[in-house]
Amino acid sequence: MRLRLVKQDTSFDFFSRWKLWLGISGAMMVIALVSFFLQGLNYGIDFRGGTTIRTESAQPVDVGQYRAALEVLEMGDISITEVFDPTFGPDQNVAMIRIEAQEGQESASVEKIRAVEGALSAAVPDIKFTSVESVGPKVSGELIQTAVIAVLLAIGAVLVYIWLRFEWQFALGAVIALVHDVVLTIGIFSELQIKFDLAIIAALLTIVGYSLNDTVVVFDRVRENLRKYKKKPLAEVLNISINETLSRTVMTSVTTLLALFALFALGGDVIRGFVFAMIWGVIVGTYSSVFVASAILLYLGVKRDWSKPTDTTGNQFANIDA
Template sequence: MRLRLVKQGTSFDFFSRWKLWLGISGLLMVVAMVSFFLQGLNYGIDFRGGTTIRTESTQPIDVAQYRAAMEALQLGDITITEVFDPTFPEDQNVAMVRIQAQEGQESVTADVIQRVEAALRAVVPDIKFVSVESVGPKVSGELITTAIIAVILAIGAVLVYIWLRFEWQFALGAVAALVHDVVLTIGIFSELQIKFDLAIIAALLTIVGYSLNDTVVVFDRVRENLRKYKKRPLAEVLNISINETLSRTVMTSVTTLLALIALFVLGGDVIRGFVFAMIWGVIVGTYSSVFVASAILLYLGVKRDWSKPTDTTGNQFANVDA
């Protein structure tokens, strides 16, 4: 007896309320953009410039005590956060101390680091500086520009690929889904004020690839079924295609999420932001492949060209049981 996540021969109607789903997606994107423009992102050291110090001690972290010890140094904006991780032993107390980039300097000098260490050691004698990372303001500005260009080029390359692989209506649907995924991911980071650094940019690019893979599998089956069911309405063909690939979609998403959740719980704080972005991206990417990309295709319509032979490339695993 085989376990099935989706029973065989499903016939869900995904497009009975497709305008509602598009409206919900549009509203969520507006909320994400409003949050971005009002709150902004909690940029990590990669994008803000400055120095991040990771400390460890056997004494419990007292943020107010740490801050009071460093006030006399007059280093400007200082952020102190305690790092919680279930994998840490009871006597391992970790904190992240972030110091803003100093005017006229690319990074905090070694002399300043020694002064910070001395100030903190006065209140926590056994404190250790595990790592010190510095990024200058000029470099951080270049990283922001490079990151934006990377995401835009990735989405642009997808547009060209889908346009050549399918028709322009498919391309616009796929790109709309990718923009939807990226905007909602940036929005959740803005709303929750989770640290946004270069690892999150890597997650965004990975999400683009994951969402595109889901969308291409669905679109391949749609194109095949458009030739198979020549007289059926487009909405019905889309429903048939999504139901036929639903088993594969659910199996891929669930197995990916199982691995990501394990990493989120046990992987430690260093990769937690990246893993959170991936978990969120898998969820919204799966959603957008059905309720955004396909709904846009339904709205735009598609010309049925029967002169081309049926191409099943990318569909050989679409019927895998989940």
């Protein structure tokens, strides 16, 4: 007996209140943008600049021990990670400690660095400090700009891909859904003031890919059913398509969330922000595939018969069947 989270033959009406769902999504996006412009993001060291200290020791790196030794210094955001460096051989114990830029300074002062080294030396007597590097606000600003460009290019590539694969109405629905997911993710980070660093940018790009995959599965079934049920209203065809793919959508989302919740609980502080972004992204991505992308498609209308050319709907690639 196969496990099913959703029974095989469902008949939910997802579009009886589609305007309400779009209104809720629009309101959530407005709240997210207002929070972003009023509060901003709680940028991490990657975007604010700071000082990086690389250490080496004979004993294995204990991130918890390092963090406990540095907490008493009250230096704000401190990131501690164990890294692999081939220059140190197979028995390496190398750690990377990143300290946020102090107020009014581009990096940690010499006194602060000495305090960090003293605290770590007391906790780990054989520790060595192999390098100290600073990242100024100019480099951090370039990272922010590069991150924004990466997200925009990803969404732009999705627009072109969906346009070529389906119709421009499908492409617009998919892109609006992706923008919805990214804006809400940035909004929740702004509202809760969770640390926002390069790992979160990676999460945003992953969310774009996950949400797109879910949307394309639904749109593929919509296109098949538009050819199969040429006389049915578009809303009914969309309902049939979403119900037919609902079991797959729920199963994929739930199994992904199970893994993410385990990582959130057991993965430690280093990846917690990334995992939180992924959990939120899977939830809003699943929601947007059903209630945003498909609702936009219903609003715009779509070509019903691909066997007949038309100059009012679709685009010049309408007859290409991917």
